[in-house]
Amino acid sequence: DAKTTQPPSMDCAEGRAANLPCNHSTISGNEYVYWYRQIHSQGPQYIIHGLKNNETNEMASLIITEDRKSSTLILPHATLRDTAVYYCIVPDSSYKLIFGSGTRLLVRP
């Protein structure tokens, strides 16, 4: 079973920040948190990943709580092209990359 829990859907207004939460309460100390997104039926697109510290790249920011049991993906200025399904994934030591159901983000004009 997936080790992550995400809300099934969210929406935000274009130009505003989109904050997507993820719970991973069973995460181990050396397991990273990954975020991917999928637009329509294209291949999943890598967004960002992190271990303990907050991370930022050109696409998004990742905020990981101090206890590492949850994280938030932040799209600082959402555009219509950010409408997609967002997956939070925690690869474990067994190398089984299990996807959950993800969060369907709708960016409204």
Added chain:
Amino acid sequence: NAGVTQTPKFQVLKTGQSMTLQCAQDMNHEYMSWYRQDPGMGLRLIHYSVGAGITDQGEVPNGYNVSRSTTEDFPLRLLSAAPSQTSVYFCASSHLPPSGNTIYFGEGSWLTVV
């Protein structure tokens, strides 16, 4: 999707036929895996491999075979296609361990079994 190539992109099979979906990567990745995605659903892991000669089952392995004779290639074989195998198939690869490395996905192979 840099470096992970899937072929064919589209395929229609008759029930009972067999076929092979090809996946190749040119990044010298040790880890490769196959997923299927049914309409409106998330990705489910079929099989994965951590190196040449090493494969293991994922969540939904029944009806599929894999082999890993080279680092670059990880073909997925459907032994006797069934309508329930109509899906989009994605291949992924990364260095080991996946955790801590970027995981790349192919663009998908659309399979319809009639």
